[in-house]
Amino acid sequence: xxxxxxxxxxxxxxxxxxxxxxxxxxxxxxxxxxxxxxxxxxxxxxxxxxxxxxxxxxxxxxxxxxxxxxxxxxxxxxxxxxxxxxxxxxxxxxxxxxxxxxxxxxxxxxxxxxxxxxxxxxxxxxxxxxxxxxxxxxxxxxxxxxxxxxxxxxxxxxxxxxxxxxxxxxxxxxxxxxxxxxxxxxxxxxxxxxxxxxxxxxxxxxxxxxxxxxxxxxxxxxxxxxxxxxxxxxxxxxxxxxxxxxxxxxxxxxxxxxxxxxxxxxxxxxxxxxxxxxxxxxxxxxxxxxxxxxxxxxxxxxxxxxxxxxxxxxxxxxxxxxxxxxxxxxxxxxxxxxxxxxxxxxxxxxxxxxxxxxxxxxxxxxxxxxxxxxxxxxxxxxxxxxxxxxxxxxxxxxxxxxxxxxxxxxxxxxxxxxxxxxxxxxxxxxxxxxxxxxxxxxxxxxxxxxxxxxxxxxxxxxxxxxxxxxxxxxxxxxxxxxxxxxxxxxxxxxxxxxxxxxxxxxxxxxxxxxxxxxxxxxxxxxxxxxxxxxxxxxxxxxxxxxxxxxxxxxxxxxxxxxxxxxxxxxxxxxxxxxxxxxxxxxxxxxxxxxxxxxxxxxxxxxxxxxxxxxxxxxxx
Amino acid sequence: xxxxxxxxxxxxxxxxxxxxxxxxxxxxxxxxxxxxxxxxxxxxxxxxxxxxxxxxxxxxxxxxxxxxxxxxxxxxxxxxxxxxxxxxxxxxxxxxxxxxxxxxxxxxxxxxxxxxxxxxxxxxxxxxxxxxxxxxxxxxxxxxxxxxxxxxxxxxxxxxxxxxxxxxxxxxxxxxxxx
Numbered sequence: 154x155x156x157x158x159x160x161x162x163x164x165x166x167x168x169x170x171x172x173x174x175x176x177x178x179x180x181x182x183x184x185x186x187x188x189x190x191x192x193x194x195x196x197x198x199x200x201x202x203x204x205x206x207x208x209x210x211x212x213x214x215x216x217x218x219x220x221x222x223x224x225x226x227x228x229x230x231x232x233x234x235x236x237x238x239x240x241x242x243x244x245x246x247x248x249x250x251x252x253x254x255x256x257x258x259x260x261x262x263x264x265x266x267x268x269x270x271x272x273x274x275x276x277x278x279x280x281x282x283x284x285x286x287x288x289x290x291x292x293x294x295x296x297x298x299x300x301x302x303x304x305x306x307x308x309x310x311x312x313x314x315x316x317x318x319x320x321x322x323x324x325x326x327x328x329x330x331x332x333x334x335x336x337x338x339x340x341x342x343x344x345x346x347x348x349x350x351x352x353x354x355x356x357x358x359x360x361x362x363x364x365x366x367x368x369x370x371x372x373x374x375x376x377x378x379x380x381x382x383x384x385x386x387x388x389x390x391x392x393x394x395x396x397x398x399x400x401x402x403x404x405x406x407x408x409x410x411x412x413x414x415x416x417x418x419x420x421x422x423x424x425x426x427x428x429x430x431x432x433x434x435x436x437x438x439x440x441x442x443x444x445x446x447x448x449x450x451x452x453x454x455x456x457x458x459x460x461x462x463x464x465x466x467x468x469x470x471x472x473x474x475x476x477x478x479x480x481x482x483x484x485x486x487x488x489x490x491x492x493x494x495x496x497x498x499x500x501x502x503x504x505x506x507x508x509x510x511x512x513x514x515x516x517x518x519x520x521x522x523x524x525x526x527x528x529x530x531x532x533x534x535x536x537x538x539x540x541x542x543x544x545x546x547x548x549x550x551x552x553x554x555x556x557x558x559x560x561x562x563x564x565x566x567x568x569x570x571x572x573x574x575x576x577x578x579x580x581x582x583x584x585x586x587x588x589x590x591x592x593x594x595x596x597x598x599x600x601x602x603x604x605x606x607x608x609x610x611x612x613x614x615x616x617x618x619x620x621x622x623x624x625x626x627x628x629x630x631x632x633x634x635x636x637x638x639x640x641x642x643x644x645x646x647x648x649x650x651x652x653x654x655x656x657x658x659x660x661x662x663x664x665x666x667x668x669x670x671x672x673x674x675x676x677x678x679x680x681x682x683x684x685x686x687x688x689x690x691x692x693x694x695x696x697x698x699x700x701x702x703x704x705x706x707x708x709x710x711x712x713x714x715x716x717x718x719x720x721x722x723x724x725x726x727x728x729x730x731x732x733x734x735x736x737x738x739x740x741x742x743x744x745x746x747x748x749x750x751x752x753x754x755x756x757x758x759x760x761x762x763x764x765x766x767x768x769x770x771x772x773x
Numbered sequence: 774x775x776x777x778x779x780x781x782x783x784x785x786x787x788x789x790x791x792x793x794x795x796x797x798x799x800x801x802x803x804x805x806x807x808x809x810x811x812x813x814x815x816x817x818x819x820x821x822x823x824x825x826x827x828x829x830x831x832x833x834x835x836x837x838x839x840x841x842x843x844x845x846x847x848x849x850x851x852x853x854x855x856x857x858x859x860x861x862x863x864x865x866x867x868x869x870x871x872x873x874x875x876x877x878x879x880x881x882x883x884x885x886x887x888x889x890x891x892x893x894x895x896x897x898x899x900x901x902x903x904x905x906x907x908x909x910x911x912x913x914x915x916x917x918x919x920x921x922x923x924x925x926x927x928x929x930x931x932x933x934x935x936x937x938x939x940x941x942x943x944x945x946x947x948x949x950x951x952x
Binding site: 321372373379383453454455457458460464 | 786788804805813876
């Protein structure tokens, strides 16, 4: 219940005022109250997560796979509300893959259920004695040991937990074999295939002996002015449905990006060597529609329904059913490894979902092996005598299994690119990664803002913070660096704000939905009048905070460079053949970027700014 | 004329916007667990998402089984009279579709009352998976589909280079677009 102090306060909705701390070592559950200043400054979602991680770091060093690491699951104050695409939840931890701040967000409706259970965020530390799952029933928590779940797939586990708890409607977030085996890029899965994919959150769960988290919630979500929210939302839903691309988007979802990227010449092809894939038409959205798609899926509250459900009806992979693929998966298991058979991509997607592996990293690293075999950078013995030639479906599927089960060379790959490079330093130039996180499926050679976006993303080379490539291609290369840096910072400010609020960025980036509406949603929900630029300021603060966390792990300018390939290896084909990024130009934009962020020339946040994050709002 | 809320499960994407608008309309709260329509998701065999909602059966099991006469009907729309209902939950169990719901904070079961003739979920569904139709229209799409299916099966005879051949309509479609 809200305290009397809070009732008189400014915030009148949006929160349950409860962060639930779970210590698996002591089997202790403690609700942690937070105050208005905390909610106003960090908002929710990854904002809460980063602050909790920061506080946790003050107590001593954190080893990502040690029991001391903290896993925060935090949906945000707008999650679950009647507004477009309110189904997002952030998973935040110190990443086992990169060793620094890591987060990843999941769609579906897991976070909505968590909020309906009366919980704003979960903060899990310690390690269960045996393999267990958490059962959060409307706020009541139990740790349930269950060794039978050992070795089970992510989706299989979801089914088993639902059966054990005798409720089909509950939400279950699970890990697969890869998470149990602490594969450093294991993911967390819910809703039969919605993943918190990047930075290895699944391995953190695995290291805590936590196979699943099951939630049931039935509480009303607190909204200060529901009629006002309803009014804003109805207009928003209408504007989305009236968008001329709405039907096309529902039809193809993110798979529509394949054609665009290939035509633009920025498709990751053969381990990011090329930007155009000859057989792109065989793996694009139309191919999916004509032979494989059997249904649409969407996350909670989302009219856009970008999810696809595909089924392979004949051939070798007959019977393969999967929620997907998304653009990234189709690229990384398609052009990036030379595969042109769509059903093989679906099979790889399904395997990764069931085993619990991040498809982007897996596709990226398998591409690296294929190049290493071709160029002789790795010997036959290194490669377990596998014939990892471009386009070999069998080898891709075999490697996914080997990674998840940590078998042979799979055991090396399972450690993520930083440790792969340690083992085989000769691979450094051909692995596309930043800060240890493998690059996602957009080339950055010809778009310096995209390179800057990857390089300065707080989790590593992921496109989620700044996806500026389309704008830069549209504006032309001659656009001044200043503007490009501004664009990156705007993305890195607005997109994390979505993660703080618990909503999806796609209505904005794909259908041009007005971002100012989110300020209206926030104001209606919380009763605190806020304009978009005021919310964005909080997001800028959060970027400083995650940078401050990373500084604790020694991150500075030296780590803010895009993958090496971008500077050294020109593409041979396509509209951008022969082009590479110039290092001097990159240094220049990086200087501009730091200056605009108010960071030092070495990319550091000033101490006096860092001190503002030490406000003793939350103590664990 | 009686109107029906019809569901096209193949179109449903499982977004639950119907549940949201229902809970707001009915109880004035943002709580999908307080909605009189519920999206079921089955995975992986088969993969289907399907909203469950009252069909306003003309021979209503809920009404038959209610011991206190709390299921009332007006213009073909059934609802639960909170005054008469003793919350024995017979209606919940006897509904063949499971379209009557319970919530721990609400004393009596609740079901769809078609928003008194203007169901909000229908206009809110972004996939047009919910339709509000006059009773006599129901079944027309299926009738249409079965006619089309019959035509596709039918064979036509023709002569090519003096040779008698048989062609199925279905094969004509299949050949389209292939090299």
